[in-house]
Amino acid sequence: MSATPLTASVNLTNCDREPIHAPGSVQAHGFLLVFAPAPDGRLVVDEASENAQEWMQRPLDSILGRTCMELFGDTLCAELRDELYVRQMAPPNHFLRRIRLDSGHEMEIITHSVGHRLVAEFERAEEELSPERLNTTIVNVVAQLETIREIQELSDAITREIRNLTRYDRILLYSFNADGHGTVLSEANSGRLPAMLHLHFPATDVPQQARRLYLLNRTRMIPSVEYVPSPLRARTPREAPLDMTYCVLRSVSPIHRDYMRNMGTAASMSFSIVVEGKLWGMISCHHAEPRSVPYIVRSACDVLTRIAAAQIAANDRTAEYGDTIRLKAIERDLLTSMALEEKYLDGLTNHPDKVMALTRSAGAAFLIDDACVLMGETPGETHVRAIADWLRETGQPDQFWTDQLSSVYPAAKELSNTASGLMAISLSQIHRFQILWFRPEILRTVQWAGEPLEKTQAPDGTLSINPRLSFASWSQLVERRSGPWLAVEIEAARDFRNAMLLIVLRRAEEMADMAAELEFSNKELEAFSYSVSHDLRAPFRHISGFAELLLSEESQQLSDKGKRYIAKISQSAQFAGLLVDSLLNFSQIARTRLDRRPLEMATIVHDVWDEIVTDELDGRTVEFDCGPLPTVEGDIHLLRQVWRNLLSNALKYTKPRAVARVDVSAHRDNEQYVFRVRDNGVGFDNRYAHKLFGAFQRLHRAEEFEGTGIGLANVRRIVARHGGQTWAEGRLDDGADFFFTLPVPENLPS
Amino acid sequence: MLRPILLVEDNPNDLELSLTALSKSGLANEVVIARDGEEACDYLFYRGRYASRPHGNPAVVLLDIKLPKIDGLEVLAMLRKEEELRHLPVVLLTSSREEQDVLTGYKLGSNAYVVKPVAFPDFIKAIQDLGVFWAVVNEPPPMPRRAQ
Numbered sequence: 001m002s003a004t005p006l007t008a009s010v011n012l013t014n015c016d017r018e019p020i021h022a023p024g025s026v027q028a029h030g031f032l033l034v035f036a037p038a039p040d041g042r043l044v045v046d047e048a049s050e051n052a053q054e055w056m057q058r059p060l061d062s063i064l065g066r067t068c069m070e071l072f073g074d075t076l077c078a079e080l081r082d083e084l085y086v087r088q089m090a091p092p093n094h095f096l097r098r099i100r101l102d103s104g105h106e107m108e109i110i111t112h113s114v115g116h117r118l119v120a121e122f123e124r125a126e127e128e129l130s131p132e133r134l135n136t137t138i139v140n141v142v143a144q145l146e147t148i149r150e151i152q153e154l155s156d157a158i159t160r161e162i163r164n165l166t167r168y169d170r171i172l173l174y175s176f177n178a179d180g181h182g183t184v185l186s187e188a189n190s191g192r193l194p195a196m197l198h199l200h201f202p203a204t205d206v207p208q209q210a211r212r213l214y215l216l217n218r219t220r221m222i223p224s225v226e227y228v229p230s231p232l233r234a235r236t237p238r239e240a241p242l243d244m245t246y247c248v249l250r251s252v253s254p255i256h257r258d259y260m261r262n263m264g265t266a267a268s269m270s271f272s273i274v275v276e277g278k279l280w281g282m283i284s285c286h287h288a289e290p291r292s293v294p295y296i297v298r299s300a301c302d303v304l305t306r307i308a309a310a311q312i313a314a315n316d317r318t319a320e321y322g323d324t325i326r327l328k329a330i331e332r333d334l335l336t337s338m339a340l341e342e343k344y345l346d347g348l349t350n351h352p353d354k355v356m357a358l359t360r361s362a363g364a365a366f367l368i369d370d371a372c373v374l375m376g377e378t379p380g381e382t383h384v385r386a387i388a389d390w391l392r393e394t395g396q397p398d399q400f401w402t403d404q405l406s407s408v409y410p411a412a413k414e415l416s417n418t419a420s421g422l423m424a425i426s427l428s429q430i431h432r433f434q435i436l437w438f439r440p441e442i443l444r445t446v447q448w449a450g451e452p453l454e455k456t457q458a459p460d461g462t463l464s465i466n467p468r469l470s471f472a473s474w475s476q477l478v479e480r481r482s483g484p485w486l487a488v489e490i491e492a493a494r495d496f497r498n499a500m501l502l503i504v505l506r507r508a509e510e511m512a513d514m515a516a517e518l519e520f521s522n523k524e525l526e527a528f529s530y531s532v533s534h535d536l537r538a539p540f541r542h543i544s545g546f547a548e549l550l551l552s553e554e555s556q557q558l559s560d561k562g563k564r565y566i567a568k569i570s571q572s573a574q575f576a577g578l579l580v581d582s583l584l585n586f587s588q589i590a591r592t593r594l595d596r597r598p599l600e601m602a603t604i605v606h607d608v609w610d611e612i613v614t615d616e617l618d619g620r621t622v623e624f625d626c627g628p629l630p631t632v633e634g635d636i637h638l639l640r641q642v643w644r645n646l647l648s649n650a651l652k653y654t655k656p657r658a659v660a661r662v663d664v665s666a667h668r669d670n671e672q673y674v675f676r677v678r679d680n681g682v683g684f685d686n687r688y689a690h691k692l693f694g695a696f697q698r699l700h701r702a703e704e705f706e707g708t709g710i711g712l713a714n715v716r717r718i719v720a721r722h723g724g725q726t727w728a729e730g731r732l733d734d735g736a737d738f739f740f741t742l743p744v745p746e747n748l749p750s
Numbered sequence: 751m752l753r754p755i756l757l758v759e760d761n762p763n764d765l766e767l768s769l770t771a772l773s774k775s776g777l778a779n780e781v782v783i784a785r786d787g788e789e790a791c792d793y794l795f796y797r798g799r800y801a802s803r804p805h806g807n808p809a810v811v812l813l814d815i816k817l818p819k820i821d822g823l824e825v826l827a828m829l830r831k832e833e834e835l836r837h838l839p840v841v842l843l844t845s846s847r848e849e850q851d852v853l854t855g856y857k858l859g860s861n862a863y864v865v866k867p868v869a870f871p872d873f874i875k876a877i878q879d880l881g882v883f884w885a886v887v888n889e890p891p892p893m894p895r896r897a898q
Binding site for chain 1: 761764770815816844850868
């Protein structure tokens with residue numbers, strides 16, 4: 001880099017790669033010497049900038065390789081040794097003192113060490129500022145800053161004071177946003193340079209390696225943009241150029257000098273605002289003519305800047321704590337209401353305001369399995385589902401956020417009024433459990449200092465950027481962007497996700513416990529009915545058995561009345577036995593697992609009818625008609641019971657008819673089939689229709705029609721287990737219709 | 751000589767009714783009564799008071815499921831393990847309509863499963879049919895020789 005061209009076109013990529021910390025040359029307002037300890041302990045000049053010969057009025061070869069003692073005498077030599085050996089752990093660089101060279105130049109010596117070598121920079125001395133004035137300024141500023149709470153006020157004060165100290169024409173304080181763009185927050189201006197307050201600087205104006213450098217060395221001064229760089233010369237060739245990170249005379253990038261020329265500033269100086277280890281912003285000082293200020297003034301400005309940075313950090317932290325506490329309170333409220341609701345998700349869906357407030361969003365959506373609940377201002381459900389699918393399919397992390405959804409998800413371009421910003425959390429990779437928060441577009445006009453995207457594309461396709469020629473304000477409408485997601489909001493969503501995970505896990509455990517308990521009580525119920533079926537049937541069997549024996553073996557001893565009584569005892573015992581069997585069957589329906597298969601209903605109906613008719617017809621005339629019946633899905637044993645009950649009922653209650661009619665038919669009603677059994681029997685009073693399907697409910701006297709009264713209860717239970725309904729319509733002495741429905745099977749054609 | 755019917759029944763009422771039913775069926779087979787699972791095993795395995803009974807299996811075992819000490823299903827499992835008793839006709843005779851019992855019974859190798867009907871005429875009929883089928887109609891499997 002010794003032959004640095006004065007102008008250069010550098011492309012974006014090599015701009016970021018340019019080793020600006022080791023340019024191999026110094027600016028013209030001073031010279032640099034590197035001292036290395038010789039084996040005998042004396043400090044020898046190891047490297048020197050070429051311009052040392054002019055400043056020292058001494059040829060370069062009588063500088064390089066010479067001892068410190070030869071060049072500067074005892075006193076300074078001892079001081080420089082101290083710098084190297086005593087102050088090794090000192091801050092970046094250190095002001096040693098003023099010196100008058102033999103050549104007559106008045107210089108200030110600034111030193112720092114690089115490895116075991118000492119870098120001594122000799123900077124042209126300016127008129128001295130009285131320490132009293134400096135001290136007064138600093139004390140004033142500190143006193144002021146202590147009372148200031150607003151960042152704006154703070155930056156105004158700091159720019160004003162720095163202008164007072166430096167007398168530069170224009171002082172700008174700008175901060176960087178998350179994208180690296182700078183915004184001018186404050187300006188103090190003599191009026192000789194154009195105002196730049198509120199303008200934005202694109203991130204590319206401060207390349208990455210410059211940002212790193214500004215973190216390490218927080219001050220930088222270029223007294224005259226038109227300086228002639230002076231290259232460094234080494235006594236013996238060196239492997240790597242000198243690391244000039246902490247140098248005050250470090251020559252700057254030619255791009256930067258072009259940039260300054262284009263901006264119309266002859267001199268510049270800057271101070272880094274570092275907040276919590278990050279480059280928060282910069283204070284830039286510009287002057288229309290060449291200008292410099294002594295090291296001590298720059299130090300004072302740096303101190304002021306550091307004080308301001310500390311204040312900004314404190315302000316940020318206070319604001320952040322306040323936000324955190326507010327959002328934590330909302331999270332706590334939400335979790336409490338989740339805990340109170342039986343279905344914990346209701347605790348969220350019933351409090352849409354709080355859900356949205358948690359991340360300060362305008363809309364939110366829950367997507368859990370197949371369900372999608374929207375609240376506030378969101379895109380339509382189809383779009384929300386598509387966004388949620390996109391998050392899952394593209395393997396986005398469990399927490400995702402953007403303030404410009406359309407930049408990663410182009411379909412969101414149409415949704416900017418609801419979904420310019422998106423925050424999403426996902427609780428599970430396996431099951432869908434997503435919460436999405438939406439923010440609308442905030443249209444903003446950004447005043448750029450010049451066109452920010454003034455790039456040219458080279459024929460080979462690489463993008464190149466030239467230092468901008470124009471800093472005339474250029475306004476841009478920022479579209480499809482929401483307000484940025486703040487760290488506290490991102491954290492709130494993350495904390496909420498973790499809390500939800502805990503709740504969901506705990507609920508899952510509770511469900512598992514409940515399932516275990518349910519299984520236990522099912523087991524108990526089974527044991528109970530087992531015991532009933534064994535132990536309750538036996539005594540009825542014995543009563544009936546011995547009564548029969550009495551009747552058959554001892555009948556000659558019994559009066560007719562006695563025989564009748566015994567017959568009644570026997571019948572009652574048998575009926576009781578029948579009831580026990582019916583009850584057992586009834587409870588078994590609830591306990592048996594459904595074995596669902598596709599079933600041809602017509603086949604079942606005809607089979608069952610044939611069975612019943614063989615058993616019960618007794619020479620009656622019965623007309624039976626069965627219309628076309630659909631294929632359904634169900635448990636064949638249970639559905640056979642349904643038909644057996646309905647058809648034998650029809651047969652039973654048509655007994656008084658000379659010609660009994662039983663009709664079976666079915667039709668489709670939306671997603672279900674409706675089956676009907678119609679008879680022309682004795683019917684029933686429709687006022688009692690609702691009682692028909694209860695267990696042991698009968699609408700007829702026992703002696704009229706036999707039965708235990710459990711048949712229709714079984715029908716209802718079986719149909720309900722298949723997801724259908726049952727009802728009946730009766731006309732007293734004029735027949736009855738019994739209906740039940742079954743869902744249309746999903747996979748079968750209608 | 752006709753081989754006996756082994757009736758395993760603990761309930762005195764059921765015992766009496768079953769015996770009545772069997773006597774009404776006109777079967778000439780002797781009926782050996784065991785009042786619990788242990789007694790049934792004693793008989794079948796020549797133990798206890800049956801230690802010195804003449805060698806030979808019954809024509810059929812009418813075996814109640816719910817029995818004191820060793821229940822009917824356990825008895826069934828034990829005798830099916832014995833080479834000599836593997837093919838002995840066993841009819842499970844029970845109050846229970848529980849599917850579980852029926853399944854277990856068949857799995858363990860019962861030859862029939864009869865739920866005692868509450869109505870006595872049905873009961874008599876069931877017992878008679880069983881007795882006749884297993885004691886008379888059904889040719890019992892040949893007796894394997896006892897391994898010495």
